[in-house]
Amino acid sequence: MSDNDFTIADRIQQQLDQLTRAERQLAHTILENYPASGLGPLSTLAKGAGVSAPTVARMVQKLGFGGYPEFQAELREELKAKAKGPIAKHDTWTKGASSGHVLNRFTDAVIDNIRHSLGQIDTATFDAACALLVDADRPVSIVGGRITHTLAEYLFLHMQVIRPDVTHIESTSNTWPHYLLDVTGNDVFVVFDMRRYENNTLRLAEMAHAAGAKIILFTDQWRSPVHRVADMTFSSRIVAPSAWDSMATPLLLIETMISAMQDLNWDNTRGRIERLEDMFDQTKLFRKFT
Amino acid sequence: MSDNDFTIADRIQQQLDQLTRAERQLAHTILENYPASGLGPLSTLAKGAGVSAPTVARMVQKLGFGGYPEFQAELREELKAKAKGPIAKHDTWTKGASSGHVLNRFTDAVIDNIRHSLGQIDTATFDAACALLVDADRPVSIVGGRITHTLAEYLFLHMQVIRPDVTHIESTSNTWPHYLLDVTGNDVFVVFDMRRYENNTLRLAEMAHAAGAKIILFTDQWRSPVHRVADMTFSSRIVAPSAWDSMATPLLLIETMISAMQDLNWDNTRGRIERLEDMFDQTKLFRKFT
DNA sequence: AAATTTTTGTAACGTATCTAACAGGATGAC
C-alpha cells in the first residue's frame, strides 16, 4: 500500500481542525468505538452522531474517499491487517533475503496455518484424545495415506515408546482385514486423511467404526469424509505457496499430543525410555558423544 | 448481552458439521479473516468464497440470524465489545486455553525454533542446494535415521514426482553397500541426522564422500558429525518442552525446498504430475469428490 | 440403475442505502 502506515483514525484526527461543527461531532462518534461504528450503514452512523446522512457522505469525501462504500472497504482492509496480529509484523524471516524469497513466503504461509489451526482447536477435545490414547487397556492402531503415512509413522514411533500395544497399519498393504479381525469397542484408531482423500482409508475407518472402535481423525481444513465416523476430529490448515500441501501444522499438532501424552503417562514412559536406551547402548546404534 | 460468551466464530465452528459443502467452504472464508470478511457486502463475500449469493443468505439464516444485515450487526457488536476490553491480547494460540496449556507452550517453542533457524539460513546455499537437487543428471539418494527417516521419506515422496532417479535408502537395511557400489562424483546424497546421531548414518556419509558424492545435510543446532564431510549443511533448532525433539522446523525447511525445486523444474514437474494423476485415476485410489 | 431428496446456482424482485440537488438556517463582514 502506497499512502499507508496511517490508519483512517489517524487521518481523521489529523484533519479534525479543517472539519466543521457537525463533521467534528461525527468524527468523534466514529472514533468513539472505532472501527465498528464506521462499518455499519451510513444512516445508522448519522443517527448515532445526531447529524444528517449527507453530512456523513460529505465528510468521507472530504477525507479523500470516493464515497462511503470505499471508506468502509478501507476500514475493513485495516481490520484485516490488524487481525493478522503481531507476529505478522516481522519483515522477513531470513535476513538478507527479499520478502519475496520462497523461504519467507513459505514460512509466512505456515505460520498463518498454525495460527488459524490452533485457534480452532477445542482443548477439551484435545485433552480427551490424549487421555484416550494413553489408556493402556485400549489397543491403538495408526493409519495414514500415500503422503500422510509419514506422519502416521512419526506418531507411531513415539507412541511405541510411551505405551505398548500400538500398531502402524501400512497404507499400501492388503492385510487390512487381518488388523480388523479382533477390533472391539475397546480399540482406538488414529486416522490421517488429508486431501486428496483416499478411498481405502475411508473404508478402513468405516469398518473400524462399525466394530465399535473409537476413531481420532487428523485431517485438513476441508475435512476428510472420515469425519462422519470419527469421534474426534482435528483439522489443520495445510495451504502453502506450492503445488503441494504443508504438513508442518499437522506435525506440530502430533508433536504436541505426544508431549501431552508423555506427561500424562510419565511414570510408565520413564521406565520404558530407560529400557530402550539400554537396548540402544547394547546395539551401539548411536554414538556416545557428539 | 443474552447469548454471549460465544462469538459468532464459535457458533460457526460449532455448527460446522451441520453445514453443507458450499456452506462449509463459505464458513472457512469467513473465519479466514474474521471478522473483516463478514462486514463487507454479501456479494463480495460470496465471490470470495466461490459460492453464490443465496448460499450466503441461507447460511446466515441457518445460523439463526434474521438476515445478512442482522448478522453484520452482531459482528459489529462483537467488535465493539472486543475493542472495549483489555487491549486485544493474542498471547495465546488456542483461545479458551490458559497460556500454560501444552498447546500454547509447545507452539511458542516451535515458532521460536522457526524464527531462530530461518534467521541463520544462507539463501545462497539454499538456492545452490535446490539447483543441485533438480539436476536430472545427478542421481539423488536420501537417507535418514531412526526418527528422521520419516522426514527422509517425506522428501523422497515429493522428489519422486519432481524428477526421476531418486532413491530412499532405508535406515534399517543391510543393503547399504549395494547403494554405494555405483556412486560417483556425480551423485548427490541428502542426509538427515538429528541427535542422537547415528553411527550407521555417519559411516554411509563418509563412504559416499570418499566416492566423491556431494552431500547435503539436514541436522540440528548442534550439528551432526556428518557435517565434516557435508558440502552443504542446514541446521534447525529442534528443542521443545517435551522429552523429544520437534521436527516441525526441519519439515518446514524441506517443504520449502520442495516448493523451490518444483519452481525450478516446473516444466518437467508439470508433465510428471499429470501422468501421476492419470495413474491415480486408473487405480481409483483417491476419491473424485470431497 | 432409477427415483427421490437435498443442495446449489440463476434470475427477478422489492427494498434499503447512498448520493446529488435544493433550500433553509447559521455565521461572520461591512
Next chain:
DNA sequence: GTCATCCTGTTAGATACGTTACAAAAATTT
C-alpha cells in the same frame, strides 16, 4: 442591520444490495 458565504438538513432519485422463487445439478436412497 443587511448581505454574502458557508454550513446543514430535507427531499428525491439512482444504484446496489439482499432476498425469494424457481430450476438445474448433485448426492443419496431404493
